[in-house]
Amino acid sequence: MKRKISLLLATVLVFSTVGNAAFAEDVPKDTETTVTESVKEGKVQELSIADAVKLATESDRGMWKIDDQIKKMRDMRRQGSSAKEMAVYVMEAPLAETAGMAPDYLDLILAKNNYYTKTADLKSKEIEKQRGMLLIGIEIETKKMYYDVLVAEKAIEINQAKLSKAEEQLRVVNLKFSNGSATKAEVLNGEMAVQQAKTDLDSATDDLNIAKLDLLNKLDLPLDTKIVLTEKELTYIPTSKIDLDAAIEKAKTDRPEILTAENDLEIQKIETHAYKAYYTSNLRQYKWAEEKLTDAELNVPQSYKDVELDVRNKYLNLVKAERALTNMDKTVELAKEAARINKLLYENGMVTSLDVLNADTDLAQAEIGKYQLLVAYNMSKLMFDNSNIMGVAGNAAAADAE
Numbered sequence: 001m002k003r004k005i006s007l008l009l010a011t012v013l014v015f016s017t018v019g020n021a022a023f024a025e026d027v028p029k030d031t032e033t034t035v036t037e038s039v040k041e042g043k044v045q046e047l048s049i050a051d052a053v054k055l056a057t058e059s060d061r062g063m064w065k066i067d068d069q070i071k072k073m074r075d076m077r078r079q080g081s082s083a084k085e086m087a088v089y090v091m092e093a094p095l096a097e098t099a100g101m102a103p104d105y106l107d108l109i110l111a112k113n114n115y116y117t118k119t120a121d122l123k124s125k126e127i128e129k130q131r132g133m134l135l136i137g138i139e140i141e142t143k144k145m146y147y148d149v150l151v152a153e154k155a156i157e158i159n160q161a162k163l164s165k166a167e168e169q170l171r172v173v174n175l176k177f178s179n180g181s182a183t184k185a186e187v188l189n190g191e192m193a194v195q196q197a198k199t200d201l202d203s204a205t206d207d208l209n210i211a212k213l214d215l216l217n218k219l220d221l222p223l224d225t226k227i228v229l230t231e232k233e234l235t236y237i238p239t240s241k242i243d244l245d246a247a248i249e250k251a252k253t254d255r256p257e258i259l260t261a262e263n264d265l266e267i268q269k270i271e272t273h274a275y276k277a278y279y280t281s282n283l284r285q286y287k288w289a290e291e292k293l294t295d296a297e298l299n300v301p302q303s304y305k306d307v308e309l310d311v312r313n314k315y316l317n318l319v320k321a322e323r324a325l326t327n328m329d330k331t332v333e334l335a336k337e338a339a340r341i342n343k344l345l346y347e348n349g350m351v352t353s354l355d356v357l358n359a360d361t362d363l364a365q366a367e368i369g370k371y372q373l374l375v376a377y378n379m380s381k382l383m384f385d386n387s388n389i390m391g392v393a394g395n396a397a398a399a400d401a402e
Helices: 002-024 049-059 061-092 105-112 116-179 184-219 245-253 256-278 284-347 353-385 390-395
Strands: 046-049 228-230
Touching: 046 049, 049 061, 049 116, 049 184, 061 105, 061 116, 105 116, 105 256, 116 184, 116 228, 116 256, 116 353, 184 228, 184 353, 245 284, 256 284, 284 353
Parallel strands: 046 228
Antiparallel strands: none
């Protein structure tokens, strides 16, 4: 009987020692990402945003680690349940059977009060939340890279149009120079404008190649894969149609920080109860347990406040992005009108060719800027839409996405 009790005590002690370590342990998983047959055969790969997010999720090692942690929590719960049964058995055994032993009664009290099973259950819920947060983080990062490719493609399109205008303007200036109605300086300005347009086009092409490489790397596809993005249009939903109060209430219900704070409080209540039952009130351990419980109680309302602050910040960032986009729309309109008027004035000899070239350059820059701001708005909207689950850790992971 004593040998049986010793084994039971050893199990409780082992569980209490390895429990916390299991939370943090990361076990890599040898899993290969599934890619489409077209990629394997070296064909052009068409990618929608959903396709890109799916591939990125399948190849993300963080997902493998989360799944491993979920399995560990299941094992820990089974061990915790066994530990409770053992603790009850040992604590109710006759003194004669435990004579000569030195059981850790604090761990026995914790096990008997469901500390280990409760910890496993609550941490499992937190990990599930973390899994959802990781999925959203992957989606945000992937969409950002997808949009970067779209911006680069749009920049090439706009710079190609600018180059065509510069070449046409140079042709006209050369004709005027031949009949003596234009100066050599105007010809040189035209040539420099063409050269600059070619440089901008080359730079945009390089940006596109880099953006595609980043996206391919994120999707774990061969870096020489030829991809074609199928979703070119970006949507715009005015912030006036957004219910901020509803978003805040949903975040207070779903955010992982709040779940963690409430779970920590529930677990701490059990731990403090065990410490106060084992130690006398004049000992440091007793007071330490009381302080931990007080901290856990204060963390709950603070987590609600932090979540509301974060959601409101995301909303303000969205409003800011919308304002910048609206202002840029007006800028593009003005740039188009300026380019049109300068072309008419040049045809009537009222401005120089340089004025026309400058107006065309301003228009190209405004059009590229508008598309970039549209992407920024969509990213801010994505962050706000997911503010009910995207916690502080997720914000840090997706900081580059805004």
